[in-house]
Amino acid sequence: MTTLERPQPLLSMAxxxxxxxxxxxxxxxLPVITIAREQDILPLADALAAGGIRTLEVTLRSQHGLKAIEVLREQRPELCIGAGTVLDRGMFNAVQAAGAQFVVTPGITADILAAGVESDIALLPGISTPSEIMQGYALGYRRFKLFPAEISGGVAAIKAFGGPFGDIRFCPTGGVNPGNVRNYMALNNVMCVGGTWMLDSSWIKNGDWNRITECSAEALALFD
Incomplete structure (x- = not known):
């Protein structure tokens, strides 16, 4: 095997x-995006980007998820495109092939955690309990999605996790909204939030892209 043929070493967990x-x-x-119609892929992404949101989590909750990742990676290379609702290794491999730049899961299995270790795509695993954090921690994971955040204890839970897990940081998703987002972002162990409030389904259905742009800009202004 020549030098060029040798596989490159994987990125470390750090x-x-x-x-x-x-x-x-x-x-x-991180806007949690579910594409209902293929025709919405580009105008929706453009509306979010115009409002300042340029990192997108495209879920596999619809048949258009993989296509959306492929299209956006090819036609909107300036955006950062991740894959969400990845449930198993088969999905992980599919989004990797589609060009996803990061992967988000709603929960964990031993196999999905192993897939993240074995890939150069960064994985943000979903957890809701200390035991799940410890399962990921043992493999080198230090960043997690808390899901569903509000049902799983919300701000109080993340504060409590900060005691035993001082080097862990979270992206709370599920129930995060304009009324509580500042409470989450005030925590030292929160790095960002996931949300859908700038993605009202009626706006998308009606092609009200300006409304999505305005709501995206308003959402980001909550962090100022």
């Missing part, structure tokens, strides 16, 4: 943690 940190610092809000 390097992947740094990559997640950079993605979340730039994003502040």
């Amino acid at each position: 390097e992947k943690t740094a990559r997640i940190d950079a993605i979340c610092a730039a994003a502040r809000i």
Whole structure:
């Protein structure tokens, strides 16, 4: 095997943690996007970007998720495109092939955590309990999505996690809204939040892209 043919070493878990940190610092809000119609892919992304949201989590909750990731990576290379609602290794491999730049899961399994260790794509695993944090921690994960955040204890839970898990940081998702987002972002162990309030389904259905742009800008202004 020649030097060029040799597989390149994987990024370390510390390097992947740094990559997640950079993605979340730039994003502040990860919009959780479900594409109902292929025709909405580009105008929706453009509306979010015009409002300042340029890091997008495209979920696999619809048949258009993989296509959306492929289209956005090809036609909007200036955006950072991640894949959400990744449930197993097959989905992980599919979003990797589609060009996803990061992966988010709603929960964890041993196999999905192993897939993240074995890939150079940074994985943000979903957790809701200390035991799940410890399962990921043992493999080198230091960044997690708390999901569903409000049902799982919200701000109080994240504060409590800060005691035993001092080097862990979170992206709370699920129930985060304009009324509570500042409470989450005030916590030292919160790096960004996931949300959907700038993605009202009626706005998307009606092509009200200006409304989405305005709401995106208003959402980011909550962090100022």
